[in-house]
Amino acid sequence: RAAVQQELVENEAKDGIIRGTTSWISQGLKLQEEQLQLGAHVRKLGRKITPEDANKLEDRRRLLQGRIDTYEKLLLDAPKAVLDKYEVLSKDQLQARTFVIDPKVVGQRNLNLPWFWHMDVGKTGDASQYMIDFYRVQWLRCKARRDRWQEEYIRVLTEMQAFVLYCQHHARQWKARQERSDQLGELGHTSYAAGRVAMWTDMGEEAKTFFEQVVSPGDMDIAFNGREPVVYPDVYRSLL
Template sequence: LKATTVVANPNAHGQRNSTLAWFWSIDVEGDSDSNDWMNEFYHIHWLCTLTLCNHWAEELFLVSWEMTWMVKFFLHKSNQWVGQMHEAEANEMVSHWCYAAWQAQIYLRLSQNAQDGFERIKGVAVVAG
């Protein structure tokens, strides 16, 4: 058996993902009703679990936005290079035009690959959630 120190130090290292062992949920002859220490123990673990749940809900929310931002960033960079292509074409700079076209294509592919990958992952997250 391993004693828990959450009551003494709720911010102790390694407590974030800890769960109660099964024997803590057994109410022997109503001992949890009259024991302030046990009530405090249950409340602390409940709050820790609620915090962990809220943390992962926030992470899921942020990651979905970060996926959207990543695709938009790649598209933005691709459009910037398309602008460089037009500028190079206007100045008759063929080598600069080729390089800008290459960069624009790279960022366009990155955005498409990211979008495809994120759509697959979002589908999995919806099924798992």
């Protein structure tokens, strides 16, 4: 651990990282190590412990908790650049998942890499070919996901337009039947057709009103006014 910390200190001075970041990370790792040691000590004592051991264990726990509280206060006072770079690390992000390295695993299309995989990509000059290929594969996965949701976005807007046009089409058909029945003097048929015209017209207008409440004006222009959707270009400037 000392060798790793020394390497981090050297990188901190070389890469212009905020001074003290390495020490801050080292304190967190040391606290985590002490928590693991305390847990191992509790398991070693077993269920039957003497009052003296229980008191020593409680003193040790309180001391460690006090150091953790102090560390959390330091975390709140950390520079904004540090807080922006180092996000909260959750327990599920530390699980080993084969989808990261095995492209044949199914059910991974909506899974994302934890935030620490995206730190300093391309800034290390000695990256192995494996890591270069790894990041490129992840980029291709993200691009495929982006393309899929772009297609889904266009499809949803098209379905919105299709439903309104469907209602308008039936309204026109029943309007023609109403006029034909009126010319023939069929009052019952005319009344029934008029009701159908009103029904299909109201359905189309209500659907369009609802769409206006849940999508942006720009999306409404794309769906109903023929505006071209924005398609983001495929920009890939590799740093590897």
